[in-house]
Amino acid sequence: MILVDVNLCDLCGTCIAVCPVDCIELTEFDLKISHESCIQCNACIKICPFAALTSANVEVMEDEKTL
Amino acid sequence: MKKHYNIAIVGGGPAGTTAARFAAARGVSVVLFEKDREIGVPVRCAEGVAEDVLAKYIEIDSRWIASRITAFGFHSPSGIEIAFQSATARGCVLHRRLFDHALAELASEAGAEIYTKAYVHSLRKNGPKSTLGLRYIGQEKEITADIVIAADGIESRIAHLAGIKTKLAFRDIEPCAQMQLANIDIHPERCDFYLSEKWAPGGYVWVFPKGARTANVGLGINGIHAGPKSALNYLQDFVKEHFPKATVLTTTAAGVPVAQTLKQLVADGLMIIGDAARQVNPLTGGGISAALAAGKMAGQVAAEAIKADDNSARRLTSYQKEWEKTYGKESRRYYRLKDWVMGLTDQDFEDIAAALAKEPPEEITLVKIFKQAVRKKPSLIIDVLKVFAGL
Ligand SMILES: Cc1cc2nc3c(=O)[nH]c(=O)nc-3n(C[C@H](O)[C@H](O)[C@H](O)COP(=O)(O)OP(=O)(O)OC[C@H]3O[C@@H](n4cnc5c(N)ncnc54)[C@H](O)[C@@H]3O)c2cc1C
Numbered sequence: 245m246i247l248v249d250v251n252l253c254d255l256c257g258t259c260i261a262v263c264p265v266d267c268i269e270l271t272e273f274d275l276k277i278s279h280e281s282c283i284q285c286n287a288c289i290k291i292c293p294f295a296a297l298t299s300a301n302v303e304v305m306e307d308e309k310t311l
Numbered sequence: 312m313k314k315h316y317n318i319a320i321v322g323g324g325p326a327g328t329t330a331a332r333f334a335a336a337r338g339v340s341v342v343l344f345e346k347d348r349e350i351g352v353p354v355r356c357a358e359g360v361a362e363d364v365l366a367k368y369i370e371i372d373s374r375w376i377a378s379r380i381t382a383f384g385f386h387s388p389s390g391i392e393i394a395f396q397s398a399t400a401r402g403c404v405l406h407r408r409l410f411d412h413a414l415a416e417l418a419s420e421a422g423a424e425i426y427t428k429a430y431v432h433s434l435r436k437n438g439p440k441s442t443l444g445l446r447y448i449g450q451e452k453e454i455t456a457d458i459v460i461a462a463d464g465i466e467s468r469i470a471h472l473a474g475i476k477t478k479l480a481f482r483d484i485e486p487c488a489q490m491q492l493a494n495i496d497i498h499p500e501r502c503d504f505y506l507s508e509k510w511a512p513g514g515y516v517w518v519f520p521k522g523a524r525t526a527n528v529g530l531g532i533n534g535i536h537a538g539p540k541s542a543l544n545y546l547q548d549f550v551k552e553h554f555p556k557a558t559v560l561t562t563t564a565a566g567v568p569v570a571q572t573l574k575q576l577v578a579d580g581l582m583i584i585g586d587a588a589r590q591v592n593p594l595t596g597g598g599i600s601a602a603l604a605a606g607k608m609a610g611q612v613a614a615e616a617i618k619a620d621d622n623s624a625r626r627l628t629s630y631q632k633e634w635e636k637t638y639g640k641e642s643r644r645y646y647r648l649k650d651w652v653m654g655l656t657d658q659d660f661e662d663i664a665a666a667l668a669k670e671p672p673e674e675i676t677l678v679k680i681f682k683q684a685v686r687k688k689p690s691l692i693i694d695v696l697k698v699f700a701g702l
Contacts, residue, residue: 256355257466258486258566261479262534266471271430271446272347291534293486293564295541 245300246277246288252296259288259297312426312452316342317617318610319443319456320423321431321469323350323415325599326585327462329368329606330613331418331425334460337614342454343418344429344445351411355565357489357519357527358405359502360599365403368603369417375409377521381500385680387664388507388657394498395675402502404519404527405599434459434472439622441580457622458613460582462606465566467587475575475583481534482653483570483589485514485596488542489529490550491521492557499523506660510549512536513653514596528554531567531596533653569593571646576634577627582609590634592642594649601638608633644694648681651688659684 253275260268267281268288277288289297318334320327323345335341347353358377365371380402384394419425426447433444440455461469467477497503497520505516513533520526530546543564550557570589576582584590584605591598612630616622655663663683667675677699685691 254562254564256564256566257464258484258564260466260468261477261484261566261568262481264478266468266478269432270346270466272428287481290538291481291484291486291566293488293542293566295543 245279246282246284246286247298247300248275248277249296249298252294253292254294254296256293258291258293262287262291312342312424312447312454313340315440315455316340316424317456318342318458318460318613319441319454320344320460320462321443322462322464322585322587323347323411323425323427324462324464324585324602325411325414326587326602326606327460328411328414328418328425329603330460330462330584330610331423332414332421333607333610334614335418335421335423337611337618338422339614339617341418341423342456343423343425344431344443344447345425345427346430348428349408350415350425350427351408353563354407354561355487355489355563356407356599357517357529358407358521359402359517359519360405360597362401362403364600365603368607369413372413375406375413377404377406378499379403380502380520382498382502383677384498384501384503385664386503386505387660388509389661391661391664391668393664393667393675393680394501395672398676404502404521406521431463431469434469436580439580456580457617458580458582458627460584460609460613461587462584462602464586465568467583467589470573470581470583470587473578473581475573475578477573477583477587477589479534479568479570479589481537483568483593484534485531485567485569486534486537486542487514487529487531487565487567488546488562489527489565490546490557490562491525491560492528492550492554493525493560495524495526495528495554495557497524497526505549506655508657511545516546516549525560528557533569567591567596567598569596569649572634572639572642576631577624579624580622581624582613582627582630584609590638590642592645594645594652604638605634641698644698648685648691648694648698651691652684655684659687
């Protein structure tokens, strides 16, 4: 799944322009990725001007939960 | 907010507000939704534009002109500088925040309603009308419109929701980073460009003055080079080397579509304009003038269509035809040039600069620069002559 670093994301919308399944939504304060529709192509990660997006596997998520 | 409008515009950039103005001036009901809290903010733009082009759409007001430009400077990877006065073109660097406000004020005076903090999340056709779902200051709302104008910029999700292909290939997008720097030594009347695979692969660095010692310094890299190093990291490296003592007043991210214009600019009850329609000049990345032009065309066509009680694609297509007639050929020439220039190497840039350095500065023109740039691909010379003639 794709993680958004909210301290880096500048809410510019560049990722949306390359997302082939249009699973990213940008409001005034929030970039949301719909993990059900995401196909993990990582296009958004590559294009992000600020490198604010990363890919994490589920294990990492489990780790974060227990922290 | 009413339940129904003749025309609903999504996006409050120059394309949207200009469409709103020219439609409302013809006496139809117009609403514009902007997701952010303020029109014109944040500024994700280098703010450079030709003054004579602006004057076609708005009376020039010195309040939103940050600086006037009379010269250009190009820098090769090794530091050769090719600078020249522009004989005819008069450029300026805007205060986009104030400029975008001025455009919105004109739209409002023409009768358009404008809502900020109004995020449009859905678009549904019901018969000849469209229903827009939006969140306005935390509240869910629904309105209907006879014609929706998508002016939602790089994201272009509104047209996508209508089934039109707006997604960009990597070679057709430039991720960008920009800083406004203060306390730097610059030429206050000159726009400077740095070309190098090292600084900005597949793109360029710009230094556009906003005052005597302050400038927009930014860069775009081509999407095919994106990934290993972010646009922001490229910019940080450039600034560290060229302006180590600068104070950074702003840091912003953005994306520029450097694509061909969408093949389909209209559908039943829908028009697409500006960055959303990929109308940016793909070579330079400049899109303010295209946004104004498309906004005016689409606003007028939409209003006339409402008056004729016909919002069909067939009727609205006169906007697409007018766009094609005025800018179609030119923008394809720019696209071919972009495709070529994007592939130039640092050695190519050095050779171009070395050849131009032999010319007296007063004889350097954009035509000459780009003729050098395409000398290994003579088929592009016609394109160079056509698009840069007189500049
Ligand atoms: C780094 C950079 C530098 C640039 N430099 C220059 C330059 O020097 N000269 C030049 O001419 N051009 C430049 N451009 C291009 C120029 O900024 C754009 O072409 C221009 O702003 C396009 O206007 P627009 O109205 O189409 O879109 P935008 O100005 O992008 O406006 C779109 C608006 O739609 C809003 N929006 C999006 N989705 C929704 C939604 N769902 N609901 C409500 N609102 C929504 C956004 O918040 C935004 O305000 C630059 C671009 C970038 C990124």
